[in-house]
Amino acid sequence: MLTALYIHIPFCDKICTYCDFHKEIASLEKKKKYLYALIKELKSHHNEYNNISTIYIGGGTPSSLSIDLLKQLFKAIDSIINVSKLTEYTIETNPNDITIELAQLFKLHGITRVSIGVQTFNDSHLKFLGRTHTRNDVVMAINNLISSGIDNINIDMMFSLVNQTIKELEDDIKQVTILPIKHISYYSLILEEKTKLYYLYNQKKISMNDEDIEAIMYNKVIDSLSEFGFNQYEISNFSKPGYESLHNLIYWKNKEYLGLGSGSHSLYKGKRFSNIRNVRKYTESIVNTGYSLKEEHVIEPLREELIMGLRLIQGVNISEINSKYNINLLLLYPKINEYIDNKLLRLKNNQLYFTRKGLMLGNIVFSIF
Amino acid sequence: MSEKINYDAVIKRQENIRNFSIIAHIDHGKSTLADRILEMTHAISDREMKSQLLDSMDIERERGITIKLNAVELKYTALNKKEYILHLIDTPGHVDFTYEVSRSLAACEGAVLVVDAAQGIEAQTLANVYLALDNDLEILPVINKIDLPSAEPEKVKQEIEDVIGLDASEAVFASAKEGIGIQEILEQIVTHIPSPVGNPKAALKALIFDSYFDTYRGIIPSIRVFEGVIRKGDKIQMMATKAIYEVIDVGVFTPKEEKRDYLGPGDVGFLTASIKNVEDIRVGDTVTLNNSPASSPLAGYRTLNPMVFCGLFPIDSAQYNDLREALGKLKLNDASLVYEPETSQALGFGFRTGFLGLLHMEIIQERIEREFNIPLIATSPSVIYKIYLTDRTMIKIDNPSDLPPIQKIEKIEEPLVVATILTPEEYVGNIMELCQYKRGTFIDMKYLGETRVQLTYHMPLLEIVYDFFDKLKSYSKGYASFDYEFYGYQESKLVKMDILLNGEVVDALSIIVFNDFAYRRGKAMTEKLKEIIPRHMFEVPVQAAINSKIIARSTIKAMRKNVLAKCYGGDITRKKKLLEKQKKGKKKMKSIGSVEIPQEAFLTVLKLDD
Numbered sequence: 001m002l003t004a005l006y007i008h009i010p011f012c013d014k015i016c017t018y019c020d021f022h023k024e025i026a027s028l029e030k031k032k033k034y035l036y037a038l039i040k041e042l043k044s045h046h047n048e049y050n051n052i053s054t055i056y057i058g059g060g061t062p063s064s065l066s067i068d069l070l071k072q073l074f075k076a077i078d079s080i081i082n083v084s085k086l087t088e089y090t091i092e093t094n095p096n097d098i099t100i101e102l103a104q105l106f107k108l109h110g111i112t113r114v115s116i117g118v119q120t121f122n123d124s125h126l127k128f129l130g131r132t133h134t135r136n137d138v139v140m141a142i143n144n145l146i147s148s149g150i151d152n153i154n155i156d157m158m159f160s161l162v163n164q165t166i167k168e169l170e171d172d173i174k175q176v177t178i179l180p181i182k183h184i185s186y187y188s189l190i191l192e193e194k195t196k197l198y199y200l201y202n203q204k205k206i207s208m209n210d211e212d213i214e215a216i217m218y219n220k221v222i223d224s225l226s227e228f229g230f231n232q233y234e235i236s237n238f239s240k241p242g243y244e245s246l247h248n249l250i251y252w253k254n255k256e257y258l259g260l261g262s263g264s265h266s267l268y269k270g271k272r273f274s275n276i277r278n279v280r281k282y283t284e285s286i287v288n289t290g291y292s293l294k295e296e297h298v299i300e301p302l303r304e305e306l307i308m309g310l311r312l313i314q315g316v317n318i319s320e321i322n323s324k325y326n327i328n329l330l331l332l333y334p335k336i337n338e339y340i341d342n343k344l345l346r347l348k349n350n351q352l353y354f355t356r357k358g359l360m361l362g363n364i365v366f367s368i369f
Numbered sequence: 370m371s372e373k374i375n376y377d378a379v380i381k382r383q384e385n386i387r388n389f390s391i392i393a394h395i396d397h398g399k400s401t402l403a404d405r406i407l408e409m410t411h412a413i414s415d416r417e418m419k420s421q422l423l424d425s426m427d428i429e430r431e432r433g434i435t436i437k438l439n440a441v442e443l444k445y446t447a448l449n450k451k452e453y454i455l456h457l458i459d460t461p462g463h464v465d466f467t468y469e470v471s472r473s474l475a476a477c478e479g480a481v482l483v484v485d486a487a488q489g490i491e492a493q494t495l496a497n498v499y500l501a502l503d504n505d506l507e508i509l510p511v512i513n514k515i516d517l518p519s520a521e522p523e524k525v526k527q528e529i530e531d532v533i534g535l536d537a538s539e540a541v542f543a544s545a546k547e548g549i550g551i552q553e554i555l556e557q558i559v560t561h562i563p564s565p566v567g568n569p570k571a572a573l574k575a576l577i578f579d580s581y582f583d584t585y586r587g588i589i590p591s592i593r594v595f596e597g598v599i600r601k602g603d604k605i606q607m608m609a610t611k612a613i614y615e616v617i618d619v620g621v622f623t624p625k626e627e628k629r630d631y632l633g634p635g636d637v638g639f640l641t642a643s644i645k646n647v648e649d650i651r652v653g654d655t656v657t658l659n660n661s662p663a664s665s666p667l668a669g670y671r672t673l674n675p676m677v678f679c680g681l682f683p684i685d686s687a688q689y690n691d692l693r694e695a696l697g698k699l700k701l702n703d704a705s706l707v708y709e710p711e712t713s714q715a716l717g718f719g720f721r722t723g724f725l726g727l728l729h730m731e732i733i734q735e736r737i738e739r740e741f742n743i744p745l746i747a748t749s750p751s752v753i754y755k756i757y758l759t760d761r762t763m764i765k766i767d768n769p770s771d772l773p774p775i776q777k778i779e780k781i782e783e784p785l786v787v788a789t790i791l792t793p794e795e796y797v798g799n800i801m802e803l804c805q806y807k808r809g810t811f812i813d814m815k816y817l818g819e820t821r822v823q824l825t826y827h828m829p830l831l832e833i834v835y836d837f838f839d840k841l842k843s844y845s846k847g848y849a850s851f852d853y854e855f856y857g858y859q860e861s862k863l864v865k866m867d868i869l870l871n872g873e874v875v876d877a878l879s880i881i882v883f884n885d886f887a888y889r890r891g892k893a894m895t896e897k898l899k900e901i902i903p904r905h906m907f908e909v910p911v912q913a914a915i916n917s918k919i920i921a922r923s924t925i926k927a928m929r930k931n932v933l934a935k936c937y938g939g940d941i942t943r944k945k946k947l948l949e950k951q952k953k954g955k956k957k958m959k960s961i962g963s964v965e966i967p968q969e970a971f972l973t974v975l976k977l978d979d
Contacts, residue, residue, distance in 0.1 A: 006938060187934045211904070215929035236934050251938045265939040272942065297942045304941060307948075311936060342906065361906065362932030366948055367955075 002048055002268060004250040005055045005081075007038070007073075008261030009062040010279055013094075016130040017200075018158075020192035022263035022277050023060035034262070034279055035069050037286035039076040041260050044290060046080050048258070054088045054247035055081070061117075063093035067105065074109035083110030088152075088246040090115060095133040098141035103148035113152040113245075114145055115185075121175045122168055125161050130196070135175070142179055152243060154183035159221055160214045161189050162197075162206050169217050170224075177228035182243035186221050187236050188214055215360055222356075235311045235359060252312050254305040262292070272297040301325070303369045310365065315353025335368045374598055379569040379633040386635035387562045388456045388593065389509075390473055392501060393483035394491040394850065398513040401545035402483055402554075406457060409551055410443035440476070440579070440591055440637045442621040447559045455558060456637040458578070458593075474500055475667075476578045476593035476637060479507040479562030481554060482535075486512045486520035486542075489821065490528050491791050491850040498533055507562045510540040511554055516547045532817050565595075567634025572663040573597030573605070575632075575656040580701045586617075588644040588701055592656060593637045595667060600631040604659040605642070608666040612649035613659050614642035647697040675707050675723025677730055677834055678767040680748035680877065681737070682719030684959055684968065688743050689718050695741040696720060699733060706733060711768070715877045715961045716746055721768060726853075727834060746959055746971050748877045752830045755782040755858055769879040772865045775916055782858040783829050787812070790824040790841070792849035797822050799844040807832035808861075808883060827856055831863075831881070866891055866920075868898070869912040870964045877961075877971060891921035901970045904928040909964055 010023045011031055026034075055077070065073070083089060090113040091106065098116070106114065120126055121135050138155075145153055157176055159169055176184060191198055191208060200206045209217075222232050230238035234252060237245065250257050259266045262282035265274040276282050276293040285293045302325050309316035318329050329352075330336055336352070339345045344358035344365055358365060393399040443455040458473045474480065480501040484494055501508055510529050512522045522542045529537040541557065543550030579591040592599075599605070603616045620628040621638035632638050644650060655666035683692045696708050707723040724730040730750060737743050753767045757779040766772060788809070792800055794816075801811070801824065809826035817823050828837075833853060841849050866887055868878035882890050891913030898911045902925055909925040936944050958965040 188930075190934055211929050211931075212926070218930060235932060235936075248937060251936075251941075257938055259938065263939070265942070267938065274939070274942075298945075300945075303945075307945070308936065308941070360930050360932060361928060363948065363951060364906065364928075364931060366933070367952055 001051050002256050002258055003051050003053045004247055004255070004257035005049070005052050006247075006257055006259040006264055006266075007042070007055065007057045007077075008259065008264040009057060009059040009065060010034075010262055011059065011064055012061045013064050014130060014132055015196075017196040018129060018189060018192070020195050021060065024279060026279065028066070030279065030283075031065060031069060033283050033287075035065075035072055037283040038261050039073065040286050040290070041292060042076055043080060045258065045260075049081050052081055053086055054250065055083075055086060055090070056247040057091040059092055061094050061097070062091050063097035063102065067102065070102075070105065074105070078109060086110065086112070088113055090154075090245070090247055092117065093141075095137040095141040098144050100144045100148065103144040103150065106145075107148045107150055111150065113154065114150055115154040115156065115183075116141060117156045118176070119156065119158045120161060120164075120168075120172050122164075122172065125164060125168070128162065129158075139179070142181065146180060151180070151182065153181040154185060154239075154245070155179070155181055157184060157186045158189050159186060159217045160209045162208065164209070164217075166213075166216065166220070169220060173221065173224045177225065177230065183237070183239040183245065184225060184230050185237050186225070188218060218360065219356075222359075233313050235362065249312075252308045254301070254308050265297075267299075270299070272299045302327070306369050307366050310352070310354060310362070313353065315351050317350055318347070318352050319350045333368050339365055339368075374569070374600075374631065376569050379598065379631075382454065383567070383569070383633060383635045384564050385451065385453045386456065386565055387453055387479065387558050388458065388477045388565060388635065388637060389479040389481060389558055389562055390458045390477045390501075390506075391481045391483060392474075392494075392497040393513075394485070394488070394494045394497075397483050397485040397488065397491075397494070398545045399483050402481070402511070402513065402543070402551075403457060403459060405545050405548060405551045406443065406455075406555065407441065409555065410445045410455065440473075440593075440622055442623055442627075442637065445555055445559065448556060453559050455555075456593075458637065473578055474504045474506060476576055477504075477506060478565055479509065479558065481558070482508050482510045482529075483513050484510065484525055484529065486514045486522045486525050487517045489521075489525050490532055490817065495533065495789075495852070498535070508535060509554070509557050509561055510535060510537045511543050511550070512540055513543050513545055515542050515549065516544040528817065565635030567594070567596045569596075569598050569633045571596040572661055573599055573603075573656065573658045574663045574667055575599055576667050577607075577650065577652055577654050577656060579652060580650050582698050582701055583641075586641045586643065588647065588650050589639050589641050590644075590650055590656070591637070591639050592632070594632045594634055596634055596663065597658070598631050598633045599640065599656070599658075605640075605656050606659040606662055607649055607651070607654050608657055608662070609651055609654040610649050612644075612646070614644060614649075617641045617643060647701060650701065652701075675705065675725060677724050677726055677750045677752060677830070678721060679724075679730060679750040680711055680713060680716070680719055680768070681708075681722050681734070682713065682716040682746045682748070682877075684744045684746055684957065686717045691741065692720065692737070692743050692745075695737050695743060696722070698741075699736060703733070705729070713748070713770070713877050715875045716748070716959065719746075723767075727838065744957065744968065746877070746968055748971050749880050750834050751881060752784050752834060754784075754863070754881065757782070769865050769881045770876045772881065780860050781863045783831055783861050783863060785827050785856045785859050786830050786833060786853040787856045788826045788828050788833070788851055788853045790826070790849055790851040791817070792822055792824065792845050794820050794822050796845040796849060797824070800824060800841065800849060803837075803840055803844055804828060807837055828853075829859070829861065829883075830855075831883070864915050866894075867914045868894060869910075869914060869919075870898075870902075870966070871909050871962060872912075873962045874914075875961050875966075887915055888920050891915075895921045895923040898970060899923040899925050902964065902966055905964065907963075 011026050012023045089111045091111055092115045095116050118138055119129055119131055142153060155176055191201055225238045229240055232238050233244050256268050257266060258268050262275055262279050263277035273294045273296045282292050306316060321329055340347055343355055344361060346353055346355055391399045391403055440456055440458045443457060445453045445455050447453055458476055482498060484490060512525050514520055515522050526537045526540050529535050541550045541553045543554060574596040575592040575594045577590045577592055580588055583589055599619055601616055601618060605616055606613050618628050618641045619632050619638060620626055657663040683689055700706050705725050708720045711719050711721040734745060734747055738745055751767055751769060753765055756764050756766060758777050759779050790800060804826045807828055809828040812827055813825040815823050841851060862884040863881050864884050864887055866880055866882050867874045895911045895913050904926060906928055908927045911923045911925060912919045913921040933944050958967050
């Protein structure tokens with residue numbers, strides 16, 4: 001049953017050095033055309049939205065769209081889906097976009113949750129990453145949201161930045177946890193191909209932190225955040241009780257979702273597919289045919305269920321998996337027992353989940369499947 | 370089908386045949402000259418002309434050397450208006466391939482000696498010339514690359530006369546690149562190189578100087594007929610292996626295969642007989658008719674002894690048979706490759722393989738991986754040691770693991786080579802230091818020409834096997850060249866050094882090393898292994914030991930963090946690929962005990978900076 005809808009806005013005002021998402025800087029004209037196509041695609045599925053309970057508008061930077069374009073998008077969504085029935089309606093933003101006007105617009109159209117990209121509060125690291133905001137911007141943004149009635153706020157943070165010290169990390173943690181927010185996503189800086197960071201790394205102009213420092217930092221993040229009431233519920237996600245991201249839980253529980261917009265992915269009607277990852281081609285194909293060019297992907301239900309499910313701290317339920325797939329998981333993958341002995345995994349009351357050690361070395365377990 | 374042979378036609382043709390090779394030091398222009406000759410005799414249309422056609426293998430092209438032999442029939446109309454049949458038999462240009470060079474020279478009556486007008490005579494030039502002289506060939510000197518600004522053709526001409534003692538008064542000044550002098554060379558081939566002698570009516574004697582494998586037709590030997598005639602339908606006998614076959618086809622290379630009714634004395638070409646058994650064909654063997662065989666085989670078949678050994682193991686043990694087949698096929702055109710089964714505790718079943726030298730070894734390894742798709746682990750090359758035991762017996766070993774316990778050993782002898790190094794004089798100091806460092810004994814130094822020096826050293830083959838060539842090149846900015854030949858055995862203080870991973874000896878990493886170098890090498894090896902072996906879930910100590918005494922160690926830290934930080938709906942497909950890539954990387958590793966070791970570990974320890 002389809003309960004989750006993802007909408008992609010592939011536009012940003014400036015490109016961050018580390019980002020390899022599908023995004024570009026574009027003219028107003030191009031954005032208008034894209035939105036036209038996006039809304040057309042949205043409406044083409046209008047019969048399928050009866051059970052939608054979460055919507056996630058991601059990017060790029062959705063909040064970089066002008067107020068007019070955002071209004072257009074929200075109105076289109078309102079016209080097809082009863083947003084008051086949603087359990088969660090998220091939009092991703094940059095701190096300096098959230099004026100009081102924008103916050104009120106969000107509230108007006110039923111948005112319940114706002115995710116803000118912060119990454120760090122340290123000015124020199126911010127500069128290196130290509131981020132254009134300050135700490136104040138973040139505080140202002142949060143104030144505007146709360147005063148407009150939206151208090152389910154997430155902040156994205158990154159640790160193990162180039163040359164980041166443990167002390168700097170501790171400062172960041174302190175600063176983010178005292179904010180009146182409900183959720184923190186904390187990722188380690190990853191070197192992705194086709195980013196400016198990668199280019200610098202290849203030129204040997206920068207070096208990444210070594211594994212041991214990364215490990216120390218990750219442990220520190222988990223421990224500190226929990227001290228401040230943000231419980232880890234997924235490898236990189238922490239929240240106050242009851243404020244876990246419902247939309248993202250759909251991914252980790254391997255449930256269906258439909259993606260709209262260029263480059264968006266779907267798991268729907270037993271298939272995995274994605275829209276063409278190119279704004280112009282997406283727009284053209286919708287305008288010309290009413291459909292987006294799509295690419296189908298390999299689907300391996302059991303493997304995906306395990307790789308995604310184990311990312312949750314609570315892990316997966318073995319008996320549920322055994323009956324759903326008609327298998328005996330422990331017999332099928334005897335290495336699981338080996339890793340239980342090695343203390344990477346724990347099995348309790350049919351729940352199979354990572355230990356702290358296992359969390360750190362998760363890929364070893366994922367590689368079994 | 371037996372047609373009457375027109376012997377007059379055979380003899381007439383024979384008079385106009387010229388069989389020759391081109392010999393040269395690497396990069397002196399042999400291949401370019403060969404291309405020009407092919408062009409001038411229109412063996413290939415200009416459209417088909419691919420540069421360096423005779424260097425048809427990728428590996429050769431990459432390394433700029435020729436390995437495979439080809440024998441192309443060319444038609445040349447000389448200035449006297451007569452048409453001649455030229456056979457160009459290509460020879461490799463590296464020190465490791467002396468046997469191959471000598472085989473192809475045995476199939477010729479003459480050799481074109483190419484010398485670079487800027488570089489002059491080099492170590493291999495000498496080696497190859499002496500080989501050609503040994504085979505009684507008519508040598509035509511050609512001074513090439515005269516187009517270069519640094520060319521000094523008159524000087525080189527003098528060098529040829531002084532250093533080799535060859536008459537260079539008619540030496541052709543050429544530039545293969547610019548196409549200068551090619552016709553003069555062809556004219557000299559026609560006028561100076563004798564036509565083959567041989568009686569077409571005598572008993573058949575044909576020399577197998579190469580062979581290759583064709584999936585449909587089996588093994589195809591390349592032959593040079595010396596006496597008699599060979600035809601389709603003949604029943605032939607391989608004189609050394611006694612194998613009997615019926616000839617299906619004979620023909621020549623133009624360079625493509627072209628069938629003929631028969632081949633007579635002086636002809637160079639191929640025969641097919643649906644030969645599937647690798648053991649029946651030996652390069653250097655003589656082919657004769659079964660019904661009226663020759664009384665004695667052709668001379669010149671000699672087995673050159675391998676100098677350097679290593680263990681070759683398939684990473685995937687299921688490919689053991691594939692490896693055996695691959696070695697068999699490679700041996701078809703490489704008689705000097707020897708191999709026999711070997712078992713390693715660490716690596717399982719494989720082969721102990723013998724080569725003429727390091728380059729030979731590297732090329733065979735690459736060919737096995739690329740042409741036969743068998744990822745390999747090659748263990749450290751070693752040489753043949755003579756071990757004199759306390760009970761007065763002597764054994765020979767080439768595998769460090771076969772070394773008897775130290776109490777049983779009276780003394781160890783290692784092979785020595787005589788190394789001839791040619792270098793510009795400004796590098797003599799560096800090179801002498803290098804040779805000394807490599808335990809060389811100075812024998813001689815003399816000037817060849819005004820600024821070039823020939824150094825002669827006796828050196829342990831063991832030290833040559835460990836990156837001597839690379840170091841020589843780097844100490845001389847690439848200008849030095851060298852050649853070596855087996856000399857004899859000498860007693861040395863040698864010990865076996867073992868490497869332990871996670872407390873267990875990995876037999877495949879053991880080496881025999883000169884006692885005084887042991888500590889330094891042990892340290893370098895443990896450091897290098899620490900870099901190459903990836904982190905494991907537990908700490909891995911790496912130790913070097915002699916007689917169970919640890920002489921060096923390093924530690925590979927345990928893995929601390931290895932997890933995908935992000936995975937949302939749009940990431941799954943890509944992240945799965947990432948995990949697969951990690952898994953594939955693991956497949957290239959060999960599990961030894963509880964430690965995963967990458968392929969390179971076994972050989973990279975050779976390229977140490979010690």
